[in-house]
Amino acid sequence: MASRPQSCGKILVQLVRCYSSKGGKHYNVVIAGGGTGGCSVGARSCRTFGPGNVAIIEPAKHHYYQPMWTLVGAGIKKIDNSQRLMKEVLPQGCDHYVQRLQEIDPEKNTVILDNGEKLTYDYLVIGLGIQINLNKVEGLIEALKVDPNVCTNYVSDYVVKTYPAIQNFKGGNAIFTFPNTPIKCAGAPQKIMYLAEEYWAKHGVRDKTKVMYNSALGVIFGVKKYAERLLTVVERKNINLNLRESLTSVDPLKKTATFDLLDNKNGEKKTYTYDFLHVSPPMSAPDVLKNSTVPIVDASGFLDVNKYTCQHVKFPNIFGIGDCTNIPTSKTAAAVATQNKIVHRSMTEVMAGKAPTGGYEGYTSCPLITGYHSCILAEFGFDGVVLETFPIDQGKERRTMFHMKKDVMPQIYWQMLLKGYWGGPQPYRKIMHLGFV
Ligand code: FAD
Ligand code: UQ1
DSSP: OOOOOOOHHHHHHHHHHHHHHTTOEEEEEEEEOOSHHHHHHHHHHHHHHOTTSEEEEOOOSEEEOGGGHHHHHTTSSOGGGGEEEHHHHSOTTSEEEOSOEEEEETTTTEEEETTSOEEEEEEEEEOOOOEEOGGGSBTHHHHHHHOTTEEOTTSHHHHHHHHHHHHHOOSEEEEEEEOSSOOBSTTHHHHHHHHHHHHHHHTTOGGGEEEEEEESSSSSSSSHHHHHHHHHHHHHTTOEEEETEEEEEEETTTTEEEEEETTOTTOOEEEEEOSEEEOOOOEESOHHHHTOSSOOBOTTSSBOBOTTTOBBSSOTTEEEOGGGBOOSSOBOHHHHHHHHHHHHHHHHHHHTTOOOOOOOOOOEEEEEEEETTEEEEEEEOGGGOBOOSSSSOTTSOBHHHHHIIIIIHHHIIIIIITTTOOOOOOOHHHHTTOOOO
């Protein structure tokens, strides 16, 4: 039988492989990931280095403003408000590869994409985010698929389940979890709890409800000032705080959630029945970084960068931004806001043959929503040092901060941060030249 002519697609892939085996296309700057970090550094890079010199590798069709998902879960915003087509937010003038990054070879300044294509770079910026590992909790994927009472604000497909689950809740055990791994926005697991609690109080089911916050951590929040204020919220709302409990399995048929008791030396577990379950799933560094043939991560699996400059500790032409790095601060878009300015400055300094100035203090922020009209604006840096922007007590629950989170932040995100025009807020102490920051 005569062999069939090859399809155009196959020929194209072969051509690409042939081209790539000779080294592929070369860029001044390659950016891995088109999320908050990739877009913001990408926009700055395109402006500085010009069209055609910057490539972004990003497979997703949509870019999400993830900080809005807490509000989506509470019925305050719609998922569509948080979503844009990726091609609309990536900087104009950059080459967009709609592929997954498969492998980084930092010794050959080369990246390999899912389709086998290779790109070479002078400088590489890695902004791959943090990986959500739903499979690390037995039964969770099934439960999210089949049980309308199980939800998570951490995944675009499931955040839309949260508000209907809150609305349909008729009382019983409502459990909110925090996993035993690093996560992004460490406040998000409890923000949705405060919102749901207020909803249930307003709709007459609170009296029939036991609200539980089951967290693998030993504290409610990592910064003392805000932890103290949050404990008063927990007390006021009569929430049961179960610390050092880590979710290991969910059974949607029996409606049970089982937790490891982390301080129990005999490895004991505790099982609760649930009527509502909001899961903040285990997370990790992306596999593509952890599995890199040439090691580029630290023992925790996250990209090993200098915390002041965002420059890789071993490969000076590689920079890291955001959730995929081992920078010891809370993983947020607010942190990326300051980091994108630092990455761009470090990179241009290295290009000019200088040592990076650095200066990142670990700035990060978590608007801790405590209800439908209240928010504590936590802002801090390395070692939990408080770095507040406004000359007021930000530990207080305020309506103004709620509106900043709901109405102002999305504008700053879409119009400024993603376009590379937002390097984070300037604390009033700096603006007022008070000289202590
Ligand atoms: P991301 O924005 O997640 O981007 C990573 C990108 O890499 C993605 O586009 C992904 O598709 C891409 N990618 C992954 N793997 C590959 C691969 N192999 N090849 C190519 N591309 C790849 N932050 C705040 O500041 N304030 C808040 O109030 C807040 N609330 C939050 C609430 C929730 C529910 C969630 C989920 C997050 C919240 N955040 C908040 C955190 C914030 O969204 C993240 O910290 C921020 O988006 C991190 O940016 P990033 O660029 O590191 O990662
Ligand atoms: C911020 O810069 C930022 O990035 C756009 C966020 O992400 C959504 C935030 O949540 C916060 C609080 C900040 C910090 C900004 C100000 C004005 C305090």
